[in-house]
Amino acid sequence: MNIRKYWYRRILIMIVAFTVFVGGSYYLIEEEQDRLRREVSAAASDQTMVIPGGMPIGIYLETEGVMVLGTDEVKGMDGMFYDPSRHLVKPGDYIVAIDGQEVDTKKELMEEISRIDNEEVILKVNRNQEYIDIKTRAVRMNANEYKLGIWVRDNAQGLGTVTFLDTNSQFGALGHGIHDVDTNELLNIEGGTVYTTSIKDIQRGEHGMPGGMEGIIVYNNYNVLGKITQNTEAGIFGTIERIDALFSDQTPVETAAKEEIKEGPAVIRCAVDGSVKEYEVEVCQVDLDADEVNKGIILEVTDPELLERTGGIVQGMSGSPILQEGKLIGAVTHVFVNDPAKGYGIFVENMLEQAKG
Secondary structure: OHHHHHHHHHHHHHHHHHHHHHHHHHHHHHHHHHHHHHHHHHHHHOOOEEEEOOOEEEEEEEEOOEEEEEEOOEEOOOOOEEOOOOOOOOOOOEEEEEOOEEOOOHHHHHHHHHOOOOOEEEEEEEEOOEEEEEEEEOEEEEOOEEEOOEEEEOOEEEEEEEEEEOOOOEEEEOOOOOEOOOOOOEOOEEEEEEEOOEEEEEEOOEOOEOOEEEEEOOOOHHHEEEEEEEEEOOEEEEEEOOHHHHOOOOOOEEEOOHHHOOOEEEEEEEOOOOOOEEEEEEEEEEOOOOOOOOOOEEEEEOOHHHHHHHOOOOEOOOOOEEEEOOEEEEEEEEEEOOEEEEEEEEEHHHHHHHHHO
16 A cells, blocks of 8 residues: 555656646747747837938038148249148148138138248148148248148039938938049048939930939028038938928838848839939849948849930939838949949948948
8 A cells, every 4th residue: 555655656746747847848938939029029120211212412511621632832932942741741631720720611721821921830630530730831922922832622512312311310322422533532521411403414324434413503591401410431421301302202111131132123213304213223243241331232224214314323323222122222322334234332231320320
């Protein structure tokens, strides 16, 4: 009898232990599945929604200080030639002050030079985000005029295409930075303005000769759309204040991670004929590890209407949104000079990352 009770208790303990083990495992499995479901649900809800662009905009950038293009000889009052700033300032430097007086424009720099009464001059320069003082000498041209022998430029303007507008009224455009035409340096800006524009003419792209869009931009307060806060290698970014004036269609779309992009059909949005339309393209190559941030996508225009109108990709179309399967995947950035039907694009992921910064 005792033996029977002993084995009865042993069997009962084993049954209870097995039940607890299986039940506990089942509970843990269910909990893990719930956690995964929550993560998937959260990932889906975290998809970035933006309004795609395609509209042309007028761009005006204000540089921080005055950009140095180079130096040159000047003829002094004594008939001798001098190159006082050679090896002191470099192309791409920004002169932000002269003898302690801040300068933001070329006009202000010229005004300060006209006030020089001593040959020794101290220039404050922004070189690669580092501020340094440079001592140079002004050349006396006559009794009342001095020169520094420096070629400079301030501010820049042009035309581009809006890529997207996010939920915070932040926009991204161009997909590449604005560089100085002489030094090829990325312009270091203090700010800028976005203006309304209309396309006046299009020069069709041909082999060896990129085409371009010509727009009419009136730089006045009435045509201001918003402000530019960043000029980066991934594009220009800022805020749009008059959203309705720029975005007639405000239907949002999801953005795609670069790993989602596939070779195959896609569309680009642009306004070569006055209104935003979608045109067929082919994504030819996706390079997840491209050396340049704005050359991760290679695409080819296949739309007969766009090829007839522009020859493919032309200057001014930079920033045109690229959509695939209803998602914004990137923006057009560059054209192949020898084949205007083909060009590069940037991942929208890279633009969104830069916009946050």
